[in-house]
Amino acid sequence: MDIETSYKKYIRLFEEISSKLKNEDSEFVFNTRMAAFKKFKDAGLPDHNHENYKYAGIAEILSEDYEFSLESRQALVDLNQFFECEVKDLDTHVILLSNGEYYQNNKPIEGINENVIICSLKEAKFKHKEIFEKYYNKTVSESNDSYAALNAMFANDGLFIYIPDNTKVNKTIQLVNLTHGFGNKNVFKRNLVVVGKNAELSLIICDHTLNNSKNFTIDITESYIEENGYLQYHTLQNEPNKSSVINNLFIQLERYARINSFVLSLHGGIIRNNLYAKLSGENSEANLYGVNLTDRKQRIDNFTIIDHISPNSTSNELYKGILDEEAKGSFAGRIIVRPGAQKTNAYQTNKNICLTPEAKMRTKPQLEIYADDVKCSHGATVGQLDEDALFYLRQRGIDYKEARLLLMFAFVNDILLKMEIEPLRNRVASLINARLRGEFSDCSHCLLNCHTRE
Amino acid sequence: MLSIKDLHAEINGKEILKGINLEIKSGEVHAIMGPNGSGKSTLASVLAGKEEYEITKGEIIYMEKNLLDLSVEERAKEGIFLSFQYPVEIPGVSMINFMKTAVNEHRKYQGLPPISSAEFLKYMREMKDLVELKSDLANRSVNQGFSGGEKKRNEIFQMAMLKPKLAILDETDSGLDIDALRIVANGVNKLKTNENSIIVITHYQRLLDYIVPDFVHILFDGKIVKSGTKELALELEQKGYNWIKE
Numbered sequence: 001m002d003i004e005t006s007y008k009k010y011i012r013l014f015e016e017i018s019s020k021l022k023n024e025d026s027e028f029v030f031n032t033r034m035a036a037f038k039k040f041k042d043a044g045l046p047d048h049n050h051e052n053y054k055y056a057g058i059a060e061i062l063s064e065d066y067e068f069s070l071e072s073r074q075a076l077v078d079l080n081q082f083f084e085c086e087v088k089d090l091d092t093h094v095i096l097l098s099n100g101e102y103y104q105n106n107k108p109i110e111g112i113n114e115n116v117i118i119c120s121l122k123e124a125k126f127k128h129k130e131i132f133e134k135y136y137n138k139t140v141s142e143s144n145d146s147y148a149a150l151n152a153m154f155a156n157d158g159l160f161i162y163i164p165d166n167t168k169v170n171k172t173i174q175l176v177n178l179t180h181g182f183g184n185k186n187v188f189k190r191n192l193v194v195v196g197k198n199a200e201l202s203l204i205i206c207d208h209t210l211n212n213s214k215n216f217t218i219d220i221t222e223s224y225i226e227e228n229g230y231l232q233y234h235t236l237q238n239e240p241n242k243s244s245v246i247n248n249l250f251i252q253l254e255r256y257a258r259i260n261s262f263v264l265s266l267h268g269g270i271i272r273n274n275l276y277a278k279l280s281g282e283n284s285e286a287n288l289y290g291v292n293l294t295d296r297k298q299r300i301d302n303f304t305i306i307d308h309i310s311p312n313s314t315s316n317e318l319y320k321g322i323l324d325e326e327a328k329g330s331f332a333g334r335i336i337v338r339p340g341a342q343k344t345n346a347y348q349t350n351k352n353i354c355l356t357p358e359a360k361m362r363t364k365p366q367l368e369i370y371a372d373d374v375k376c377s378h379g380a381t382v383g384q385l386d387e388d389a390l391f392y393l394r395q396r397g398i399d400y401k402e403a404r405l406l407l408m409f410a411f412v413n414d415i416l417l418k419m420e421i422e423p424l425r426n427r428v429a430s431l432i433n434a435r436l437r438g439e440f441s442d443c444s445h446c447l448l449n450c451h452t453r454e
Numbered sequence: 455m456l457s458i459k460d461l462h463a464e465i466n467g468k469e470i471l472k473g474i475n476l477e478i479k480s481g482e483v484h485a486i487m488g489p490n491g492s493g494k495s496t497l498a499s500v501l502a503g504k505e506e507y508e509i510t511k512g513e514i515i516y517m518e519k520n521l522l523d524l525s526v527e528e529r530a531k532e533g534i535f536l537s538f539q540y541p542v543e544i545p546g547v548s549m550i551n552f553m554k555t556a557v558n559e560h561r562k563y564q565g566l567p568p569i570s571s572a573e574f575l576k577y578m579r580e581m582k583d584l585v586e587l588k589s590d591l592a593n594r595s596v597n598q599g600f601s602g603g604e605k606k607r608n609e610i611f612q613m614a615m616l617k618p619k620l621a622i623l624d625e626t627d628s629g630l631d632i633d634a635l636r637i638v639a640n641g642v643n644k645l646k647t648n649e650n651s652i653i654v655i656t657h658y659q660r661l662l663d664y665i666v667p668d669f670v671h672i673l674f675d676g677k678i679v680k681s682g683t684k685e686l687a688l689e690l691e692q693k694g695y696n697w698i699k700e
Contacts, residue, residue: 397530410546
């Protein structure tokens, strides 16, 4: 399909199902959908002709036809058994999403702090109406992104987490997105995470595909961190070559609020990560890290906007990528310092290694500074492995392949060292090592060898 | 142990080594001296197998093997160690991980099982003491943020860990103060046995007060122009390199 046909298809599809959605939705959610629909209709579907989506491989994604359905697809097996996380010593509350829907047989979450709410979005929109409506789609509606609008139109379920004020969650919450079943699917997933005042949460989101179809996923995770709250956010993308993902992370930080975000793109066909960090409150802090490993004809595109609105806020952005074979990558990092956001500190670094002459990386910093008393810096590099270091390692008896692996791992390791949860850090390190070796690097007992070479 | 015959080497079309002949037996210490640009470091790099250099003529026989057929890492595992004039900083690779990988690669080559973590740490501690290396260096990234002296000491520490048959010390004395020089030289001497050999490349006689050579060779314009015993180094120190050039 071409872009125009896809655009029309999404419009037709929405018109077809909107009455059904209206019956199931709260008024608030349905109005949100309609507003998104209007935005989508007006803006159209951006492809490579749009500056923001120039290198995202949209034409390639939309050349396939995907099936979308509101009907639940019941899993034939107990997904709890299917998924068994191998993260040793990492004690997490595991929550499964099945094709974007909150899995009905999720194990009960035991031993978590009182008053913490963890449930499906479907449930939250009615049962926790007040909190839900205070936050849901607030940051998304401020965005002009058509794919985010598409998600707001179609997404019907996902995870809702609310951490009340002064609550430090004792265990990491691990959300596992399982995509399964037959046919090429268009999956819309939506998560809403609210961290209250002085509250703390650590969250891991893992994407996992259990079929061998071509799926196109559009995710949104919205996170709101209230005054002095702290969120450790990790997303682990380990998807088959046939998969296409547009992943959106929206962050809003109030006074003294903090986020450490890790976007770890280890494997996937086409991955586009949009990250919007809004530093609304004074003294808020966003540490935004990214690691991406690509080979074959894979594509990775990181697009980030960091918006400093209030004074004394700090952002550190560090993204690193290794591209092998014919992989293509892109990084676009925009930093906005609004008038009045004095004493802003904003640092951006993007470093990349292209292992072959065919691998291509594009990197683009974009700083818009409207305040006069700020510290901002940016730096970007695209290079090769250090030949002198390689020779040094080999001279000590470490063979060429192993020496390269050591250097590649070292290149991304400084990001892993920022992870506070040690078992997770170790697990990610071993996944990255396996990935760099070209070994099967799966998170769980996957029955399909979808990551092995075709 | 090592036999170099009529060795010619060039880089980017420029000939640097113009017919080197050198014989080294087990247990010997050879010093190679010479002015800047005479080819000392090139000789060290060629022995280690740096691929930028093209060997246009001659041969190198090491332990009855044709050295030029071996890769950089094979040479290392056959016992050739180069103490770098400028040790490379490798951010993100810890000294422990680096050395453990290197030691295990050597063991694998010798048909030995990997060393256990406990054994390795004990071994590393012993070797660190041998070269008087401060303990915290081991937990840092390879050479990153090390002072000039620490880098050189770290080279000798790695030599202690890997126990080479032939160690090439490329200007190990440069950038060292007199105390550091003594520590480094003591470390080298402790590692010296009748089985292994050392090539000391230096500008100055000073280091040779500590690491006493059996033979001294003077390299000039890509050739060994004079060989002798340790007295040659003293003579060179007094007369300067102009004496050679005449």
